[in-house]
Amino acid sequence: MIVGRFLRNGLDWRAGLVILVLVATAILVPVLNLAVSPDSAWHVPTYLVSLVGKYLSFALLALSIDLVWGFVGILSLGHGAFFALGGYAMGMYLMRQIGSRGVYGNAELPDFMVFLNWKELPYAWYGFEHFPYAALMIILVPGILAFVFGWFAFRSRVTGVYLSIITQAMTFALQLAFFRNDLGFGGNNGLTDFKDILGYNIQADGTRAMLFATTALMLALFFLICCALVASKFGKVLVAIRDAESRTRFIGYRVENYKLVAWVLSAVMAGIAGALYVPQVGIINPSEFAPANSIEVVIWVAVGGRGTLVGPIVGALLVNFMKSYFTTGTLAQYWPFMLGGLFVLVTLLLPKGIVGTLAGFLRRERRPVEPTPPLTTAAREDIGPAVTNPAAAE
Amino acid sequence: MNEKAARSVLYLDGVSVSFDGFRALNELSLVIEPGEMRAIIGPNGAGKTTMMDVVTGKTRPDEGDVYFDGTVDLTKLDEASIASLGIGRKFQKPTVFESHTVWDNLELALVDGRRPFTAIFGTRTPSEKERIEQILETVRLAERRNVRAAFLSHGQKQWLEIGMLLAQEPKLLLVDEPAAGMTDAETEATAVLLREIAKEKSVVVVEHDMAFVRSLEVKVTVLHEGSVISEGSLDHVSADPRVIEVYLGR
Ligand SMILES: Nc1ncnc2c1ncn2[C@@H]1O[C@H](COP(=O)(O)OP(=O)(O)O)[C@@H](O)[C@H]1O
Ligand SMILES: [Mg+2]
Numbered sequence: 123m124i125v126g127r128f129l130r131n132g133l134d135w136r137a138g139l140v141i142l143v144l145v146a147t148a149i150l151v152p153v154l155n156l157a158v159s160p161d162s163a164w165h166v167p168t169y170l171v172s173l174v175g176k177y178l179s180f181a182l183l184a185l186s187i188d189l190v191w192g193f194v195g196i197l198s199l200g201h202g203a204f205f206a207l208g209g210y211a212m213g214m215y216l217m218r219q220i221g222s223r224g225v226y227g228n229a230e231l232p233d234f235m236v237f238l239n240w241k242e243l244p245y246a247w248y249g250f251e252h253f254p255y256a257a258l259m260i261i262l263v264p265g266i267l268a269f270v271f272g273w274f275a276f277r278s279r280v281t282g283v284y285l286s287i288i289t290q291a292m293t294f295a296l297q298l299a300f301f302r303n304d305l306g307f308g309g310n311n312g313l314t315d316f317k318d319i320l321g322y323n324i325q326a327d328g329t330r331a332m333l334f335a336t337t338a339l340m341l342a343l344f345f346l347i348c349c350a351l352v353a354s355k356f357g358k359v360l361v362a363i364r365d366a367e368s369r370t371r372f373i374g375y376r377v378e379n380y381k382l383v384a385w386v387l388s389a390v391m392a393g394i395a396g397a398l399y400v401p402q403v404g405i406i407n408p409s410e411f412a413p414a415n416s417i418e419v420v421i422w423v424a425v426g427g428r429g430t431l432v433g434p435i436v437g438a439l440l441v442n443f444m445k446s447y448f449t450t451g452t453l454a455q456y457w458p459f460m461l462g463g464l465f466v467l468v469t470l471l472l473p474k475g476i477v478g479t480l481a482g483f484l485r486r487e488r489r490p491v492e493p494t495p496p497l498t499t500a501a502r503e504d505i506g507p508a509v510t511n512p513a514a515a516e
Numbered sequence: 517m518n519e520k521a522a523r524s525v526l527y528l529d530g531v532s533v534s535f536d537g538f539r540a541l542n543e544l545s546l547v548i549e550p551g552e553m554r555a556i557i558g559p560n561g562a563g564k565t566t567m568m569d570v571v572t573g574k575t576r577p578d579e580g581d582v583y584f585d586g587t588v589d590l591t592k593l594d595e596a597s598i599a600s601l602g603i604g605r606k607f608q609k610p611t612v613f614e615s616h617t618v619w620d621n622l623e624l625a626l627v628d629g630r631r632p633f634t635a636i637f638g639t640r641t642p643s644e645k646e647r648i649e650q651i652l653e654t655v656r657l658a659e660r661r662n663v664r665a666a667f668l669s670h671g672q673k674q675w676l677e678i679g680m681l682l683a684q685e686p687k688l689l690l691v692d693e694p695a696a697g698m699t700d701a702e703t704e705a706t707a708v709l710l711r712e713i714a715k716e717k718s719v720v721v722v723e724h725d726m727a728f729v730r731s732l733e734v735k736v737t738v739l740h741e742g743s744v745i746s747e748g749s750l751d752h753v754s755a756d757p758r759v760i761e762v763y764l765g766r
Binding site: 127351354355356358359361362364365366368369370371372373374375376377379380383 | 572574594595596599600604605607611612613614615616620623624625627629630631632633635636637638639680684
């Protein structure tokens with residue numbers, strides 16, 4: 123539908139390149155892992171497949187933030203919550219696949235429930251042994267939370283810093299809730315010791331390669347959807363809201379509805395990213411809800427280039443490769459400072475991020491300086507009665 | 517509601533608005549007839565912009581009636597509904613969508629397709645393209661159609677905003693200080709443009725520039741401290757002792 127129209131109108135070369143690279147990666151990496159002998163220089167070891175697969179799920183999370191931050195100006199500092207909820211939904215499915223192979227050998231109950239002396243499965247766990255149901259929950263749980271949150275926040279016109287703060291509060295509250303054993307999701311240990319996914323051994327090279335390919339293709343698909351959305355009139359309205367929210371209202375657009383659609387879609391993307399992440403790392407626990415995690419994702423987006431769609435993917439991969447490089451050596455303890463320093467540097471020197479700056483260079487011959495999008499909508503909410511600036515009036 | 521209200525396009529009666537105890541509008545009453553163009557003048561802080569905020573749903577009045585088209589109670593509606601009824605507004609500070617091209621700014625302002633899912637799946641019809649071309653001519657921006665609004669001059673932004681108002685096809689236009697920051701030539705052209713628009717629509721113009729108001733040749737309302745102190749032709753209000761006091765006394 124919309125993607126089809128976007129494709130017919132001619133794919134932007136940048137978007138085309140990204141999709142090409144992602145699809146090629148989805149095919150090549152599994153081939154180099156499975157079909158090439160481990161002695162060959164071309165062989166990709168399994169640990170690397172899972173590592174990059176994990177980073178690609180992070181890239182999808184970063185992309186979801188860019189949709190709302192880069193194009194609507196909603197700075198979410200709580201997207202880790204949607205990511206973790208998608209991850210938990212997948213984790214619950216994986217727990218139910220363990221069956222009687224757990225330590226306590228209970229076919230019905232996961233180990234931690236037996237340990238807590240529970241006698242039967244909580245209602246929240248019903249149906250999770252079926253993959254289609256779990257897949258539906260991966261979409262619905264983050265989607266519904268985002269809908270309820272967005273409904274109230276956008277209708278009461280909470281914007282800017284205040285909105286960012288309540289997204290932090292949301293993920294922090296969920297973290298505290300998931301730490302509790304009696305909530306029924308494994309307390310602070312979370313869910314782990316997975317065995318099978320869709321009947322395949324989750325540790326097997328073939329399964330890992332398939333998970334990798336699925337993640338890369340999902341990222342390509344959502345990247346394409348985001349590109350198409352941003353190019354449509356809907357996307358133009360989003361940018362209009364980012365640039366001048368009041369103006370958009372006075373033309374007659376229900377700004378809160380537009381925000382809500384983008385917000386819910388973004389949360390669903392984050393949830394899917396979490397669901398792809400969990401089988402590749404083998405665990406989900408409440409630390410995924412940590413407010414600091416959500417902030418880190420925003421740094422990836424800023425480094426890569428906000429409002430570019432390509433940038434968040436580049437940023438997520440780059441920063442995470444740097445992280446795994448630096449956190450293994452003697453420099454490990456300094457990593458948080460490096461990350462902080464990187465963010466400060468990028469903000470000061472490359473306010474449009476890596477991709478945004480490169481794109482600016484390419485365009486320079488044809489156009490004058492690009493206006494930088496405002497950092498938050500609040501900063502531009504300066505029309506209306508607050509403009510009782512006598513100097514401007516006379 | 518009386519008969520006067522029923523015939524009017526905009527009817528304000530006894531409207532008061534307070535901000536933290538400060539009365540920005542004080543029992544303001546104002547009637548605009550269909551097809552009328554009205555100029556509103558008054559010193560800074562007189563409440564002109566606040567009056568527009570009340571009409572467009574940005575600010576709720578503490579008391580008083582606000583009716584559009586004789587029957588629609590505007591105090592009960594939000595900005596988007598009021599805009600859809602056919603009330604367009606130009607801000608005091610020009611506000612256009614800076615990241616979008618001139619063309620896209622106008623396209624976004626076109627009347628139809630306001631819902632998110634229409635915006636995702638809808639396409640533009642040839643008649644809409646024609647309409648945009650027409651507006652580009654009217655506001656003299658045809659040559660700059662593919663330029664991003666951020667790169668327009670101040671005067672061009674003002675015109676683009678007026679163009680966006682036209683694309684909305686409103687019955688009533690509220691125009692806040694359209695000539696602010698314009699050169700004399702631009703100011704003159706703006707007056708011509710507004711008179712052109714007023715042939716088909718009701719227009720309320722707020723302006724400081726007396727030469728500009730004179731060139732509009734319309735009835736003038738003088739606002740001071742949130743109320744109307746004088747109304748009539750420009751010559752009539754200029755001779756009014758209260759108006760002279762307000763303007764000279766500051
Ligand atoms: N949102 C607001 N909060 C507080 N005071 C306001 C607000 N809007 C307007 N005012 C005050 O109301 C008065 C009228 O303002 P305004 O309508 O902008 O005047 P004008 O447009 O005639 O210059 C001013 O004194 C202004 O400071
Ligand atoms: Mg004003």
